[in-house]
Amino acid sequence: MSSAVDSRQALLEAAEQLYAARGLEGVSMRDIAAAAGHRNNSAVQYHFGSREGLLRAIFRFRMRTINEVRRAYLDNVVGAGREGDVRALVEAEIRPLTEFLAETPDGSYYARFLARVSPSVDFTLPELSEVQGAGREIVQRLIGALGHLPRRVALTRIDLMFNMIISALALVEQRRAEGRPQLSSLDDTVDHLIDMAVGALLADRTGAS
Amino acid sequence: MSSAVDSRQALLEAAEQLYAARGLEGVSMRDIAAAAGHRNNSAVQYHFGSREGLLRAIFRFRMRTINEVRRAYLDNVVGAGREGDVRALVEAEIRPLTEFLAETPDGSYYARFLARVSPSVDFTLPELSEVQGAGREIVQRLIGALGHLPRRVALTRIDLMFNMIISALALVEQRRAEGRPQLSSLDDTVDHLIDMAVGALLADRTGAS
Known part of the structure; x- marks a missing residue:
């Protein structure tokens, strides 16, 4: 090199x-x-x-790999005819990220980076959107799988749910880095988050539009 | 003064x-x-x-008010015989916080402060626990209302759920402060979050322990 x-x-x-x-x-x-x-x-x-160029480079560096793993998950989901299965789609979105965290227990920072920096970045820029293909397809398929909800409600729930999961993973990562006690192991936390994400996406709807 | x-x-x-x-x-x-x-x-x-004394003072300043509003919500829930109602308990926890954010649209920072600082603070200190009475009672009543789940699973879900909601509110607060577009108004986002939190707490359980 x-x-x-x-x-x-x-x-x-x-x-x-x-x-x-x-x-x-x-x-x-x-x-x-x-x-x-x-x-x-x-x-x-x-x-x-520039700083913006640096931020885009960090996202591209991490997202390229995560996008490829998501693509493999998604191909399996579709190949098994489960493209309407909310849980399978949530796993295809989340597990590539949590596997990355699990593989770098001594020094992962990406969950916290995502949680802190994502809100200020424009992900519609072409050079970022090209490494988000699988994630975008998962969102579209999730909207389809949530066909009983108005599209706008489904989109809002998906947006909130992914942001909340990233925040939860950032918290796990931070507690791990600080050596603080965790209620659950990373593996158990991920299983909980997936259960909860499925419940949240499929929840009964009250007034919110 | x-x-x-x-x-x-x-x-x-x-x-x-x-x-x-x-x-x-x-x-x-x-x-x-x-x-x-x-x-x-x-x-x-x-x-x-010290810095620790300052952090505790900020939490006490905000939590004292929020705790009182939570107490009023909780008294209403219990008075109406709804202490086993997951949605009513979630609302008693969340709405006092979101009402505070709604009342200070031009300059609230508390959601982001909570999201960033909470993971590093010991809330079991006596001077912090004294302003958390209502919140702790809500957690205990939620565990009761989730009696079909093992206590440890219920506690983990409640912990993850509250952390995720605070993170979502911090994101709303940040997007609002930066003048960035939001998918939904604050009111609608809160309604979505409550629906999703109820769904997440009551979700079907797979393997996680």
């Missing part, structure tokens, strides 16, 4: 970690360069052009 | 706002003193003793 590629990768990982801990406003380009071992404060600008 | 009380209150509000935006690690005592108009960097230490 060339030194330029190493250098770029070190900046991505340092930035993910700092943004996960402090959020967008608490981190400067100088902090990131220093954490990645650069004496040169313009390293971020050299590799990514 | 005396100047010392004003000064203390200004520090509380400045700290809540800064922690909401940047999290614990992104804010120094100096930042808080400056934001509250102090030239003296030891203002936080003078009023609160």
Whole structure:
């Protein structure tokens, strides 16, 4: 691996970690360069052009892999004729993310990064949407599987549900990083979250439109 | 109001706002003193003793009011004989918080403060537990209302559910503060969240223990 590629990768990982801990406003380009071992404060600008370019690069780096795993899950769901099964679709969305967290118990930051940074990022940009194909198909199939709900209600529930799951995973990740007690193991928490997400999507509807 | 009380209150509000935006690690005592108009960097230490004392004071300030509103909701629920009604109990927990957010549309920070700071705070400290009486009773009554689930499963679901709702409200608050488009109004989002929370608590259970 060339030194330029190493250098770029070190900046991505340092930035993910700092943004996960402090959020967008608490981190400067100088902090990131220093954490990645650069004496040169313009390293971020050299590799990514701007903070927005850096953020997009972090998302692309993580989402490319997660999108591929989602695609494999989704192909299995559709191949088994379960494309109307809310639980199977929720698992296809969530498990690729939770498997990534489970595989990096000593140092995952991505759940917290997602929870803190996603609200300020425009995911409709072409370079981000190209690594979200499977996730978007899952949402469309979930809307279909929730055909008893008005489309707008289904979309709002799906949006809230995914945001809530990411927040819950960020909390698990943070408690794990701080060595704080957890009510459940990561595996059990994921099973609970999937049960709860299915219940939440299929819940009786009162007034909300 | 005396100047010392004003000064203390200004520090509380400045700290809540800064922690909401940047999290614990992104804010120094100096930042808080400056934001509250102090030239003296030891203002936080003078009023609160330490960062931990400041955090507890912020929670006490907000939770005292929210706890009283929860108590009123809970008294109504029990008075109407609905103490086994999951939806009524969820509303008693959530609406006092969402009413507070609805009443301060131009500048609420408490949902984000809760979402960012709660994971690092010990709520079993006596001075915090004394303003949580209604919330704790709601949790105990919810466990009773979920009597078909093992107590440990019920507790985990309740913990995850409340954390997820706070995260969702923090996201609404952030999008509102940034002037970003929302899928739903705050009122509709709250109705959706309550429907989803009830569905999540009452969801079919698979393997998770």
